[in-house]
Amino acid sequence: MNINIPYKGGDDNHKQEEYELESIATRDNVEYQHPTEIEEIELKSLRRVSDRIPAAAWYNIAFAFIEAFAYSGSTFIFQNYIQFPPPKHPGDQPGALGKGQQTATAWSTFFQFWSWGTPVIAAIIADRYLSKFHTIILFSFIFVSGLLILTVTSTPAAIKAGVAYPGLIAGIIVTGLGDGLQSISLVMVGEQYPRKENFIRTLRTGERVIVDPKLTLSSIYHYLYLTLAIGYLAPTITTNIEKYHSFWLAFLIMALIFSIGVVLYSWSRRWFIETKTGGLQLWKSVLVIRMAIARGFNLENAKPSKIPEPHHSNIIWDDKFVEELRTTIHASKVLLFPSIYWMCYGQMSSNLVSQAATMETGIFPNDMMSQVDYITLIILIPFMDKVFYPMLRRRHMEPSPITRIFIGFMLITVAMSFAAILQHLIYLKPPCYQFPRCNVESGGSKVPNYISVWWQAPIYVIVAFSEAITSLDYAYSKSPPSMKSLVMAINLLTSSIGSALALAFVPLARDPLLPYMFSGMAIVSFVTGCLFLICYSGKKQYN
Known part of the structure; x- marks a missing residue:
């Protein structure tokens, strides 16, 4: 709905907005207004609220939960699987391949790079060849196939026969490709709430409020993020399975759970809303950009209305598509910076896992500490959505997406700095000092340095705060309807770029150089966050 802002008597201090009030039927015992004409209202006198979340959105959120559960449960155990050899005694440090920390970090980081990059492939297929739903089903089949490869090649017989390492590589590639369904499933969540215009609602209390679709969409993605955080608690199960039973059983359980989720998702399809994009979005984008470059590096000149008739055959x-592409490019510019954020974030499933293995973990697996992050998120997200942000909105203090992303940068910087300090403290502790888990043995098992793994907890709590504050729905809300799949894939691609950047730090992923690695990431994150704020702060199109 277009909102015009006329001025009374030329007085700029008394703005009023014109709303076209929609005819709304009575629902859930709540009375809705049914006006017959345009009303002039004072916007500041009405409170903005979010609408009810449709059931179809909850179905898609549930599937995103299953995908996150299977993804995290199967991939967060990669670091141990690759780094450490098989344990000599039950309950010892779990492992299988014994390739060391650098190799484990390299493969874990590559998997992040690959799995966060493949959503672009899925987005192209969904836009040009298949529907979003059928693309999700196709990539789900690929994902399950990858988990089954990991299951078969991680059995004791496969490890003994020497096929576990090539099986790991094949499993990483296939599973990472299947995980391309992320971009489409995230878009499907948002599409289940198609309303775009504000409307007026009268509550049971008699209060008249503005129901804002943007707030509703933000609320949907907050609940999506909360659900994903719960899904990412899956390593609580698989890390204990790997420690006390085997890796192959952990992979198999995740494959079975995800397969059940796909069946239930397919059954729910009848209620889904799916926006048709018309296909060829990426190809048309390439052609438009090529035309803009040829005509003076100006997108405006690529509009058909600006091109002579004889050249219209190709x-x-x-013109509308060019404007949508311009919007997409503006959104993508902002999304390039968070790659550094995701570079640091990826340490939770790689080097921080290895760091925990050098500390006293007690009965807990070393790769279970990341669950502190997700438990914190489960507490934070409802608080932010229902208490913190509404309070800021009432005081007209709600931070812009740019401010929130900057705060996220600063918090992840603090987390990496803490990790560097903690690594230094680990090196100060006996019995192995700068070379934890050395040849000092106790009963045939290598022992960690004498420092509790719970010193890692503040790192994950700080990272959780940064996630809760950073704008998850920015890319979706800023993208045009015809390009939401592609823009969401680009948003996920920033994580892939971050993983590629993290590969540059792999040479430092060994003792005694780890403090320099974490410190370097903290410095890069701080500088990038400051540059980001300088570049985009105050620009209305990004706030």
């Missing part, structure tokens, strides 16, 4: 786009 044009398959219109």
Whole structure:
């Protein structure tokens, strides 16, 4: 709905907005207004609220939960699986391949790079060849196939026969490709709430409020993030299975759970809303950009209305598409910076796992500490959505997406700095000092340095705060309807770029150089966050 802002008597201090009030039927014992004409209202006198979340959105959120559960439960055990050899005694440090920390970090980071990059492939397929739903089903089949490869090649017989390492590589590639369904499933969540215009609602209390679809969409993605955080508690199960039973059983359980989720998702399809994009979005984008470069590096000149008629035979786009591409490019510019954020974030499933293995863990697996992050998120997200942000909105103090992303940068910087300090403290502790888990043995098992793993907890709590504050729904809310899959994939691609950047730190992923690695990431994150704020703060199109 277009909102015009006329001025009374030329007085700029008394703004009023014109709303076209929609006819809404009575639902859930709540009375809705049914006006017959345009009303002028004072916006500041009405409170903005979010709408009810449709059931179809909850179905898609549930599937995202299953995907996150299977993804985290199967991939968060990679570091131990690759780094450490098989344990000599039950309950010892779990492992299988014994390739060392650098190799484990390299493969874990590559998997993050690959799995966060494949959503672009899925987005292209969904836009050009298949529907979003059928693309999700196709990539789900690929994902399950990858988990089954990991299951078969991680059995004791496969490890003994020497096929576990090539099986790991094949499993990483196939599973990572299947995980491309992320971009489409995230878009499907948002599409289940199609309303775009504000409307007026009268509550049971008699209060008239503005129901804002943007707030509703933000609320949907807050609940999505909360659900994903719960799904990421899956390593609580698989890390204990790997420690006290085997890796192959952990992979198999995740494959079975995800397969059940796909069946239930397919059954729910009848209620889904799916926006048709018309296909060829990426190809048309390439053609438009090529035309813009040829005509003076100006997108405006790529509009068909600006091109002479004789050259229209090869044009398959219109002026509206060029404007949508301009919006997409503006959103993508902002999304390039968070790659550094995700570079640091990825340490939770790689080097921080290895760091925990050098500390006293007691009965807990070393790769279970990441669950502190997700438990914190489960507490934080409802608080932020229901208490913190509404309070800021009432005081007209709600931070812009740019401010929130900057705060996220600063918090992840603090987390990496803490990790560097903690690594230094580990090196100060006996019995192995700068070379934890050395040849000092006790009963045939290598022992960690004498420092509790719970010193890692503040790192994960700080990271959780940074996630809760950072704008998850920015890319979706800023993208045009015809390009939401592609823009969401680009948003996920920032994580892939971050993993590629993290590969540059792999040479430092060994004792006694780890403090320099964490410190370097903290410095890069701080500088990037400051540059980000300088570049985009105050620009209305990004706030």
